[in-house]
Amino acid sequence: xxxxxxxxxxxxxxxxxxxxxxxxxxxxxTYYFYKQDELMHAEREILKEYSSALEEKxxxxxxxxxxxxxxxxFENFKxxxxxxxxxxxxxxxxxxIDNLDKDFFFKGSNSYYISSLKPHYLGAAYSVxxxxxxxxxxxxxxxxxxxxxxxxxxITSFFLVKLxxxxxxxxxxxxxxxxxxxxxxxxxxxxxxLANIETLDSKSCDEKSMRKLQRIKTASTTISNLYQDLVxxxxxxxxxxxxxxxxxxxxxxxxxxYFSQAANVKKLNLHVDIKEGVCFNAxxxxxxxxxxxxxxxxxxxxxxxxxxxxxxxxxxxxxxDEGKGMSQDEIRTIFQRYRRFDKTQGGFGIxxxxxxxxxxxYCIKINIESELDKGTKVTLTW
Amino acid sequence: MVKIILLALISLTFLNASSFEENCLSCHGNxxxxxxxxxxxxxxxxxxxxxxxxxxxYLKEPTSxxxxxxxxxxxxxxxxxxxxxxxxxxxxxxxxxxxxxxLRSKIY
Numbered sequence: 001x002x003x004x005x006x007x008x009x010x011x012x013x014x015x016x017x018x019x020x021x022x023x024x025x026x027x028x029x030t031y032y033f034y035k036q037d038e039l040m041h042a043e044r045e046i047l048k049e050y051s052s053a054l055e056e057k058x059x060x061x062x063x064x065x066x067x068x069x070x071x072x073x074f075e076n077f078k079x080x081x082x083x084x085x086x087x088x089x090x091x092x093x094x095x096x097i098d099n100l101d102k103d104f105f106f107k108g109s110n111s112y113y114i115s116s117l118k119p120h121y122l123g124a125a126y127s128v129x130x131x132x133x134x135x136x137x138x139x140x141x142x143x144x145x146x147x148x149x150x151x152x153x154x155i156t157s158f159f160l161v162k163l164x165x166x167x168x169x170x171x172x173x174x175x176x177x178x179x180x181x182x183x184x185x186x187x188x189x190x191x192x193x194l195a196n197i198e199t200l201d202s203k204s205c206d207e208k209s210m211r212k213l214q215r216i217k218t219a220s221t222t223i224s225n226l227y228q229d230l231v232x233x234x235x236x237x238x239x240x241x242x243x244x245x246x247x248x249x250x251x252x253x254x255x256x257x258y259f260s261q262a263a264n265v266k267k268l269n270l271h272v273d274i275k276e277g278v279c280f281n282a283x284x285x286x287x288x289x290x291x292x293x294x295x296x297x298x299x300x301x302x303x304x305x306x307x308x309x310x311x312x313x314x315x316x317x318x319x320x321d322e323g324k325g326m327s328q329d330e331i332r333t334i335f336q337r338y339r340r341f342d343k344t345q346g347g348f349g350i351x352x353x354x355x356x357x358x359x360x361x362y363c364i365k366i367n368i369e370s371e372l373d374k375g376t377k378v379t380l381t382w
Numbered sequence: 383m384v385k386i387i388l389l390a391l392i393s394l395t396f397l398n399a400s401s402f403e404e405n406c407l408s409c410h411g412n413x414x415x416x417x418x419x420x421x422x423x424x425x426x427x428x429x430x431x432x433x434x435x436x437x438x439x440y441l442k443e444p445t446s447x448x449x450x451x452x453x454x455x456x457x458x459x460x461x462x463x464x465x466x467x468x469x470x471x472x473x474x475x476x477x478x479x480x481x482x483x484x485l486r487s488k489i490y
């Protein structure tokens with residue numbers, strides 16, 4: 001599975017899941033509050049019944065007693081009565097109620113119902129009934145149900161995404177295989193061309209054909225270079241680096257030699273200053289790609305009949321050309337392009353993408369100094 | 383000094399009590415209705431302050447509309463006479479009446 005594909009799956013999953021979860025959460029929250037409301041309503045109804053039972057008893061006591069009045073007591077609830085000036089008359093409650101204006105409320109683990117009475121039997125204008133609050137424990141059940149639903153959603157959505165992405169993936173794979181196969185097919189003709197030109201080179205032919213031959217050779221080098229880049233990109237995410245102690249000086253000499261033909265065609269003066277015996281622990285193929293790309297960029301963008309300086313010291317490698325240079329903005333966009341090409345591999349400007357990926361892997365710093373119409377200097381430091 | 387005040391207080395309550403016998407119980411003596419009247423006032427006016435106020439109001443100016451007694455009763459016997467007591471004594475009498483007959487202190 002490709003990185004980008006994985007990312008897409010995650011994005012789609014994330015989007016799908018978050019919206020579904022939001023929906024589920026809303027539904028459950030609504031249900032929870034509705035249920036709570038219902039339970040509260042039921043609680044209130046019970047208390048209301050208690051309240052009228054109390055009132056009935058109050059009436060009875062008021063009418064049927066003369067000397068002493070026994071306050072009505074109940075098994076399942078406690079109560080209190082207040083006179084019209086809200087002064088307590090009698091109470092079996094454990095707590096004091098300060099506010100007689102609300103008719104139904106919770107306090108601690110109890111629920112209360114207050115009703116006003118008329119006539120005022122035993123002088124009571126307000127009655128308060130208290131009852132142990134029935135715990136509203138639908139929350140636990142709800143959470144468990146929600147968790148089950150969410151797991152099911154996650155599983156189904158995962159399969160759904162895979163299903164939806166399958167045709168896309170198949171197409172991608174097809175395209176990828178095509179590019180891979182074509183690239184491999186390119187190998188043979190390119191090597192053939194290069195090898196044959198090499199052998200032709202020594203034979204004497206007239207100057208005109210010689211120049212044409214040189215151009216063909218340069219063009220083939222360019223194609224070969226491009227081929228190498230393609231192979232690198234295609235295999236990059238499959239092959240891990242095989243790091244070894246590399247003699248950079250030697251490799252650089254080889255690569256400069258390799259590009260000298262192309263430099264000749266542009267009548268470039270290659271100024272090479274390579275310190276001997278500089279070593280670096282890295283993958284040979286990657287370092288070659290890095291050097292090739294920097295060199296070929298310099299050759300590509302410099303003006304005709306100018307000098308290209310290639311300098312290698314113990315910890316730096318720099319290539320400067322005398323081309324048209326870049327403005328600060330352009331340098332910045334090159335870095336942006338690196339970033340862009342990090343995500344979408346291949347395409348135009350793969351050279352930058354390759355440079356970026358390799359220097360990142362080996363923690364090499366890149367510095368681009370450039371002045372318009374004067375030239376560009378690329379320096380790598382490690 | 384303290385003794386004198388105490389004595390004065392005791393005699394005052396005693397005086398009040400005895401004058402209650404004179405002023406009210408002379409007619410309402412051992413009258414079970416006196417108890418019933420308090421019930422009716424409590425039922426209608428609820429708090430001590432309001433009960434006392436209403437009785438005071440009634441005794442100052444008895445009318446059949448204000449009475450808490452059953453309509454048939456008032457119809458048959460008529461309302462009582464306006465009180466001849468001055469406001470202060472009347473209030474004291476009502477206080478004693480309330481103290482003795484109120485329901486609140488008899489709830490247990």
